[in-house]
Amino acid sequence: MTLDPAIAARLKRNADGLVCAVVQEHGTGEVLMVAWMNDEALHLTLSTRKGTYFSRSRQELWVKGETSGHTQKVHSVRLDCDGDTVLLTVEQTGPACHTGAHTCFDDRDLL
Template sequence: MRSQVADDIDAVLKEVAFNADGLVAAIAQQHDTGEVLMMAWMNAEALAETLATRRVCYFSRSRGKLWRKGESSGQTQRLVDLRLDCDGDALLLLVDQTGVACHTGRRSCFYRAARPEGLVEIAAPEVSPDALYRS
């Protein structure tokens, strides 16, 4: 017998317009400040796991497998709310970010801004990437 949670997750998955690779863009935003933290990809399995556990899981295209945010760095994302855009081809994840979101040690992956003189870094690392990914 299926649970109501599983049925609810299936109902969400049916509304998502995954691309030809079976992926959908997912933008993570800090729920209380509105700060855009990062953009990554989700497949149906990552999205279902995220909805079931409320711990954000992405799909790593470079590794070809699920990527549970913070599994190696400790910089986790707890899902507060999930929103689907009007076309069904992009997700907005409102999250509670623990630590930094970017692998460069910055709070946000969007730390470069276009200026007349070119791209300018507008945020310094808060933690060393080496410290984030110590084996």
């Protein structure tokens, strides 16, 4: 399984071969989390409709909710104009954040 060459050609990856993934809740538009994807994670996300990411700390793929049960059903995936960020809209089951919060962006405003 490989990423569609037409999609791969549009991506601008960082030095580690990754693109940033911003994850929004379907329906509300609330930003739930930010993660990273390599080509395989993007391919798997597109083909399975399950949020699949690349862990920089573990250097491996992970499917959101695989161990926690807090899954993501992917509704849409869009690429930004620069090709360096993908935007996913998902149906989130359970909290999105590893802390147990609904979103990784807490309520402590900086400005």
